[in-house]
Amino acid sequence: MTAKEHIKTYNLFINGKWVPSSSGETFDVINPANGTVVAKVAKGTKEDVNQAVNVAHDAFENDEWREMSPNERAKILTEIAQNIAKNGQELVLLEALTSGGTVRRVGGSDIVMIVDLFQQMAKFVKEYPFSETLPMPIVSGPAHNFVWREPLGVCAAITAWNMPLLLATWKIAPALATGNTIVIKPASNTPVSTLKLAEIISEVVPPGVINVVPGSGSDVGETLVTHPKVEKVGFTGSTEVGRRIMTMAAGTIKNVTLELGGKSPNILLEDADLDIAIPGSLLGVFLHSGQLCESGTRLFVPSSIYDEVIERLVALTKTLKLGNQLDLATSIGPVISQQQKDTILSYIETGKAEGARLVCGGKEAEVEGCENGFFIEPTIFADVTNDMKIAQEEIFGPVLSVIRYNTVEEAVEMANDTIYGLASGVWTRDVNKAYDIARKIKAGVVWINDWHMLRNDAPFGGYKQSGIGREMGKYSLDAYTQLKHVHTSMVPEVEERRSLGVLFPGK
Ligand code: NAP
Ligand code: MG
Numbered sequence: 001m002t003a004k005e006h007i008k009t010y011n012l013f014i015n016g017k018w019v020p021s022s023s024g025e026t027f028d029v030i031n032p033a034n035g036t037v038v039a040k041v042a043k044g045t046k047e048d049v050n051q052a053v054n055v056a057h058d059a060f061e062n063d064e065w066r067e068m069s070p071n072e073r074a075k076i077l078t079e080i081a082q083n084i085a086k087n088g089q090e091l092v093l094l095e096a097l098t099s100g101g102t103v104r105r106v107g108g109s110d111i112v113m114i115v116d117l118f119q120q121m122a123k124f125v126k127e128y129p130f131s132e133t134l135p136m137p138i139v140s141g142p143a144h145n146f147v148w149r150e151p152l153g154v155c156a157a158i159t160a161w162n163m164p165l166l167l168a169t170w171k172i173a174p175a176l177a178t179g180n181t182i183v184i185k186p187a188s189n190t191p192v193s194t195l196k197l198a199e200i201i202s203e204v205v206p207p208g209v210i211n212v213v214p215g216s217g218s219d220v221g222e223t224l225v226t227h228p229k230v231e232k233v234g235f236t237g238s239t240e241v242g243r244r245i246m247t248m249a250a251g252t253i254k255n256v257t258l259e260l261g262g263k264s265p266n267i268l269l270e271d272a273d274l275d276i277a278i279p280g281s282l283l284g285v286f287l288h289s290g291q292l293c294e295s296g297t298r299l300f301v302p303s304s305i306y307d308e309v310i311e312r313l314v315a316l317t318k319t320l321k322l323g324n325q326l327d328l329a330t331s332i333g334p335v336i337s338q339q340q341k342d343t344i345l346s347y348i349e350t351g352k353a354e355g356a357r358l359v360c361g362g363k364e365a366e367v368e369g370c371e372n373g374f375f376i377e378p379t380i381f382a383d384v385t386n387d388m389k390i391a392q393e394e395i396f397g398p399v400l401s402v403i404r405y406n407t408v409e410e411a412v413e414m415a416n417d418t419i420y421g422l423a424s425g426v427w428t429r430d431v432n433k434a435y436d437i438a439r440k441i442k443a444g445v446v447w448i449n450d451w452h453m454l455r456n457d458a459p460f461g462g463y464k465q466s467g468i469g470r471e472m473g474k475y476s477l478d479a480y481t482q483l484k485h486v487h488t489s490m491v492p493e494v495e496e497r498r499s500l501g502v503l504f505p506g507k
Helices: 046-061 070-086 088-099 103-127 164-177 192-202 217-226 239-252 274-290 303-317 338-353 408-416 431-440
Strands: 008-010 012-014 017-019 026-031 036-042 131-134 143-151 154-158 181-185 210-212 230-236 255-259 265-268 298-302 357-360 379-384 399-405 425-427 481-489
Touching: 012 046, 012 192, 026 088, 036 088, 036 192, 046 154, 046 181, 046 210, 046 217, 070 088, 070 103, 070 164, 070 192, 088 103, 088 164, 088 192, 103 164, 154 164, 154 217, 164 181, 164 192, 164 230, 164 255, 181 217, 192 210, 217 230, 217 239, 230 239, 239 255, 265 274, 265 408, 274 303, 274 399, 274 425, 298 303, 298 408, 303 357, 303 379, 303 399, 338 357, 338 379, 338 399, 399 408, 408 431, 425 431
Parallel strands: 008 036, 154 181, 154 230, 181 210, 230 255, 265 298, 265 425, 298 399, 379 399
Antiparallel strands: 012 017, 012 210, 026 036, 131 143, 143 481, 357 379
16 A cells, blocks of 8 residues: 555535535645645535535524533533543644644643533533523513523634644634534644544534534635624634634624734843743743744843843753654644745844844754754844834744843833734733733733643633634633523503503503
8 A cells, every 4th residue: 555545535524424525626734744745635615615504504493402401511511521532642643743733732731621621611601691680670660681692603613723623622612502503614734633523523412513614715714704694703813814804704794703813022020030931931932833823922121131031042942852743752843834934934034134133043944854844943033123023023933032121111012012912921020010011911811920821711812903802711602692681571550561651641
């Protein structure tokens, strides 16, 4: 058998079944560590999207799914968590192989977080106020008033390639917890782990509740975003595409949640414990080769310790091991594609041209055994000013910009001088100073003496052009429900009905 014959073909996942694309076309998925094709995937079309949305719509109209009690739903979410854990190894392998995320991270953290997310959702759904009772009304006479939280209907999820499983589950878990159905369009670089996840989840939910249609953003993505039967779009990706999605969703007044880009500021104070702040800041920027939306890409350092910090950052960065993401000893894997590699290298050239001082890395890296892979040396620029392109635009690669400051006020002002507002961080031994800065920073999360500390019970999302709405936690359930007010009059006699007097003054 040749290596080619081992390559698995994945079909679309619609209505609980694997189905080929209506066009019969497939596209290749590659391993970014060596550029080889690892899977072929059916390329969805507009017709396929229509079919998926129709079955999702039928599944939503099924009362058994929509009207399921929170206890029943909690049981299903718990079973999903168990099924994911059972299939954890395969999911980790598919995720790492195609996204370039290290097995160290995907196996040690992502999969644990995903199982925990469904377990926590089971708890949130039992506590969620699906029905609230209001106090007696002031004017109309006695009445009973409910506020119900109801599912939206068919939800579309469109995800990025950097951590496809986490991004998908942040949408799937709250959507299913509240009785919606979902059609997912994964990123074209990384569809297979999401397809496998859907198969695993479909074992415990009715057919049509979860569907996956891989295919291009302009075709499958836009069809979903403009489809009249889709009520909501949950999107994770670039700010540029997010802007377009918001515009397109306006045509049918869809709900949107947007998780977009970032250029997150990391402020080191003079009194920081550098033994923690230096490795912590490097974790903040170099995890997954800097391809995380919350990466801490702008490091603000006081002039008094600037040279020492640069020296220590560079020394520690040089110890990081680049390698095959499937090797447990690897700290940093490849970037996702040749195209991404070219974009990052061109930003590095821009940094040099803008007058920033390259102190570490700056070129593609050779990794033994991964000759055709897409590797970039972890790169540090010193003497960056906040107005440079490398300090303002999201590079989505392993590039740190270190910016000098003289006063904390100046650091905070520069930290906020960006179109983004996703994550941020402060390193200090003085907790009062940290809280003061935390209040002034315009970002969805502030990590004090830490980075990347996402939690399944905390909200995650952006200020400003980093997005709209929040994912994760009980907060995400609000984004997948709508409110209905139900009023029942308790006034038995017609003459006591004050509201009727508005139209019938004589009564
Ligand atoms: P992207 O180019 O915006 O693509 C994201 C998704 O949108 C992909 O599935 C893509 O499909 C699809 N898409 C592209 N054009 C579309 C269109 N016209 N209509 C509908 N869908 C369309 O982003 P990316 O390059 O994959 O990911 C990197 C970006 O994601 C970064 O900016 C990063 O900051 C952001 N991100 C944000 C978060 C967060 O939580 N805030 C998390 C992770 C990543 P194709 O793959 O087929 O092009
Ligand atoms: Mg893209």
